[in-house]
Amino acid sequence: MKNFIEIKNIIKPFDKIIEVSGDKSISIRCVLLASQAIGVSRIYNLLESEDVLNSLNSIKKLGINFKKKKNFYEIYGYGINGYNLNKNIIIDAGNSGTLARLILGLLVNTRKQVTIIGDKSLTRRDFNRVTNPIKLFGANIISNKGRLPVKIKGSEFLRPINYVEKLGSAQCKSSVMLAALKTPGTTIIKAKKSRNHTELIFKFLKIPTRITKTKEFDFLEIDGLSNFKGFEYIIPGDISSCAFFLVLALLSNKSKIVLKNINVNDSRIGIINILNNMNAKILLKNKKIYNGEKIADIIVRGNRELKSINCPESFNSSAIDEFLVIFLVAAKAKGISTFKNLSELNKKESPRLEIATNILKKIGVKYTRYSDNIKIYGNPNLKIKGKYKINNFRKDHRVFMMSCIAALTFGGEWRVEDKDSIKTSFPTFIELLKKLGAEII
Numbered sequence: 001m002k003n004f005i006e007i008k009n010i011i012k013p014f015d016k017i018i019e020v021s022g023d024k025s026i027s028i029r030c031v032l033l034a035s036q037a038i039g040v041s042r043i044y045n046l047l048e049s050e051d052v053l054n055s056l057n058s059i060k061k062l063g064i065n066f067k068k069k070k071n072f073y074e075i076y077g078y079g080i081n082g083y084n085l086n087k088n089i090i091i092d093a094g095n096s097g098t099l100a101r102l103i104l105g106l107l108v109n110t111r112k113q114v115t116i117i118g119d120k121s122l123t124r125r126d127f128n129r130v131t132n133p134i135k136l137f138g139a140n141i142i143s144n145k146g147r148l149p150v151k152i153k154g155s156e157f158l159r160p161i162n163y164v165e166k167l168g169s170a171q172c173k174s175s176v177m178l179a180a181l182k183t184p185g186t187t188i189i190k191a192k193k194s195r196n197h198t199e200l201i202f203k204f205l206k207i208p209t210r211i212t213k214t215k216e217f218d219f220l221e222i223d224g225l226s227n228f229k230g231f232e233y234i235i236p237g238d239i240s241s242c243a244f245f246l247v248l249a250l251l252s253n254k255s256k257i258v259l260k261n262i263n264v265n266d267s268r269i270g271i272i273n274i275l276n277n278m279n280a281k282i283l284l285k286n287k288k289i290y291n292g293e294k295i296a297d298i299i300v301r302g303n304r305e306l307k308s309i310n311c312p313e314s315f316n317s318s319a320i321d322e323f324l325v326i327f328l329v330a331a332k333a334k335g336i337s338t339f340k341n342l343s344e345l346n347k348k349e350s351p352r353l354e355i356a357t358n359i360l361k362k363i364g365v366k367y368t369r370y371s372d373n374i375k376i377y378g379n380p381n382l383k384i385k386g387k388y389k390i391n392n393f394r395k396d397h398r399v400f401m402m403s404c405i406a407a408l409t410f411g412g413e414w415r416v417e418d419k420d421s422i423k424t425s426f427p428t429f430i431e432l433l434k435k436l437g438a439e440i441i
């Protein structure tokens with residue numbers, strides 16, 4: 001089957017209510033924590049994407065069974081020491097940095113050697129950022145010069161650590177939190193602000209954790225070795241998937257969209273804060289709190305009065321997965337937008353700052369880039385006519401989806417390669433676009 005799509009027309013005005021699939025970060029955390037619970041956990045609206053299915057397959061390799069039921073998954077845990085390994089195994093994390101990095105924390109006391117491998121993209125990414133702190137607990141780790149494959153053999157004599165997380169990486173913070181869960185004593189973490197789903201699930205599961213906050217850092221104290229029971233969890237919609245539809249509606253004249261039940265945790269709504277600063281007028285309705293997570297319906301209308309932004313760096317972490325589509329909005333906003341210190345963006349599934357600038361260049365959007373900073377010269381009348389082929393040779397799901405949104409709002413004839421990449425995070429993306437009236441061949 002062909003693995004590319006073609007788009008030749010911009011989308012016609014639409015007015016629709018849609019539901020995007022479950023949040024990827026929370027889905028992976030729920031699977032991993034359910035694998036550590038005592039008894040059965042039921043997880044509803046679990047994202048059925050490759051990253052999450054790889055998480056389920058990973059816990060299975062560690063001796064934890066799961067079953068897909070009608071509209072939920074059941075996972076049968078045996079507590080924090082319940083992984084049952086009598087031989088060395090290999091875990092394939094596929095494309096998922098979150099899975100590979102978080103599971104390392106849970107393997108801090110594994111009795112047999114576990115080798116973590118991944119696809120080409122994951123094999124290029126840095127693992128020192130997690131192996132360094134996990135080694136401090138006492139685990140034995142060998143990596144391929146800081147990259148995959150990473151081999152871990154746990155220790156029986158773990159010690160709690162005192163760790164400073166400076167990157168603003170939720171994956172690093174969470175990996176250390178999960179190792180702390182398995183370690184006697186109190187682990188102390190000082191972490192630059194990043195998404196806090198692991199903290200919220202720890203609180204929901206009553207894992208003893210004390211948190212104090214300053215503007216830039218969160219201080220966590222986690223008492224290890226506390227077992228918890230199986231739980232039920234309904235995963236909310238993923239704001240990172242929702243972001244593509246939000247920008248599609250915003251850049252489509254006379255369109256309106258309501259995105260139902262989206263996770264609008266403060267540590268994830270960088271995109272809404274940034275776009276509202278650009279005069280997007282995005283509304284949140286039906287707000288509620290579920291297990292500590294904020295959830296709301298997001299309402300967006302097409303808007304031709306967008307303004308540029310000098311984006312405060314404090315938004316970088318909470319919008320990190322959304323910058324690709326934010327750049328599209330900047331291209332259509334009046335004035336010059338500036339985004340600074342985006343070095344982490346180049347450390348994702350592909351070097352996204354690099355790739356985004358190549359796409360902007362290809363379609364004639366003016367920008368200047370100096371190291372990890374970018375200035376985009378917006379033009380509200382931007383319309384493009386050429387033929388564009390996006391190779392997406394790094395097979396990055398967000399590059400694929402960003403290119404589709406550009407094609408559906410900017411014009412021109414597009415061919416975007418590697419449709420399969422969306423399977424990692426948002427398999428129903430094309431289906432939903434078609435529901436809104438997009439013509440995709």
Ligand code: S3P
Nearest residue numbers: 025098168169170171172320321
């Ligand atoms: C994630 C954290 C972010 C994000 C990734 C998912 C998570 O990565 O980019 O898609 O679930 O913790 P970093 O923590 O490395 O910034």
